[in-house]
Amino acid sequence: MTITVKNLSKSYGSIKAxxxxxxxxxxxxxxxxxGANGAGKTTFFKCLTNIITDYSGEIIFDGHNPRKETAILTKMGIVLDDLSVYKDYSARFNIQYFAGLRGHYDAVAAEKLADELGLLAALDRPVKTFSYGMQKKLVLLIALINSAEVLILDEPFRGLDQKSVKWFQDYLREWASAEHTLIISSHVQTDLESLCDTVFMIDQGRLVKTVDLTSVNDQAFRLISTDNDALFADLLASTEVSFDKTATGFKIDINSEQWQTLYPQLGEHAIAITAMSKVSVLDQQEVN
Ligand SMILES: Nc1ncnc2c1ncn2[C@@H]1O[C@H](COP(=O)(O)OP(=O)(O)OP(=O)(O)O)[C@@H](O)[C@H]1O
Incomplete structure (x- = not known):
């Protein structure tokens, strides 16, 4: 499904969101x-999914206007940050209820997905007994149950521990494919860098930049410290790689092919890396 947005505008009273x-x-x-807090990300997601309909401009899904042809919305799944499920009731009740609202509940599909998400044994427990990560998985299950083509996730990793973040990222990476579109917001830019091919930067309700990560991801800066910075500087100087000396080591501008050539030379010169990190590609974007 292709989604086109034109002249989309939404205000809350005097606030243009x-x-x-x-x-x-x-x-x-x-x-x-x-986008920063209040940039308009949630408002955008709510417009896309008809939770907000009093916007001006247009959103079109494959030629369909969702405000007039609401059936097209069954192809969208949304996971908002507020986890609004019925916590006194079981997970199974919530799945039945929300899938039913969207017109169709398939018990076999629900159990299959629950199994995939590691929730099968907990399906009949009240949601209030679930950990935060389990509740997020339940909301994801509800978003996916109607065979969504487009999955919208508002801050899906917020509040999750590192292990759960990794699980969600792997799951979503697997899910995003030829027929599936993923739209995801996060404050943690590196979470987006490993998952997304395009990033929209939003500021005060406006789209200020579109970053194609497939073209920039390979040319990433790395911060490297070694146990012999003088020798490492000599080594870098003998290559095409551009670099800057920092207080703690080097910031080098290197692609993966150059890295594959450089890395063995470190071993040959007995230089040990003491710290290395990739600088966020998104952090490097200048917004005009
Ligand atoms: N129901 C509402 N009534 C009034 N103002 C609102 C409402 N919802 C959002 N806003 C305002 O609209 C703007 C955009 O908010 P929105 O929640 O879309 O931003 P966001 O990028 O999702 O922020 P966050 O990262 O903090 O979740 C903000 O100025 C916010 O205060």
Whole structure:
């Protein structure tokens, strides 16, 4: 499904929360949405899914206007940050209820997904006995149960421990494929870098930059410290790699092919890396 957005604007009283001229979401891609608190990310997601309908401009799904043809919305799954499920009731009740609201509940599909998400044994427990990560998985299950083509996740990793973040990322990476489109917001830019091919940067309701991560991801800066910085500087100087000396080591601008050539030379010169990190590609974007 292709989603096109034109002149989308939404205000809450005198606050203009969203003002996007043009944006296209193509099928089979993973998109990220980055923006500070209050930038308009949740409002954008709510407009996309008809939770908010009093916006001006248009959102079109494959030629369909969701405000008039609501059936198209059954192809969208959304996971908002507020985890609004019925916590006194069982997970199974919630799945039945929300899938029923969308017109169709398939018990076999629910159990299959629950099994995949590690929730099968807990299906009949009240949701209030679930850990936060389990509750997030339940909301994801509800979003996926109607065979969504487009999955929208608002801050899905917020509040999760590292192990759960990794689990969700792996699951979503597997899910995003030719027929599936993922749109995901996060404050943690590196979470988006490993998942998305395009990132929309939103500021005060406006789309200020679109970053194609497939083209920039390979040319990443790395911060490296070694046990012999003088020798490492000589080694770098003998290569095509550009670098800057920092207080704690080096910031080097290197692609993966150059890295594969350089790395063995470190071993040959007995230089040990003491610390290394990749600088966020998104952090390097200058917004005009
Ligand atoms: N129901 C509402 N009534 C009034 N103002 C609102 C409402 N919802 C959002 N806003 C305002 O609209 C703007 C955009 O909010 P929104 O929640 O979309 O941002 P966000 O990027 O999702 O923020 P966060 O990262 O903090 O969740 C903010 O100025 C916010 O205060």
């Amino acid at each position: 969203l003002d996007i001229d043009q944006l296209t979401i193509a099928p089979g891609h993973a998109y990220g949405l980055v």
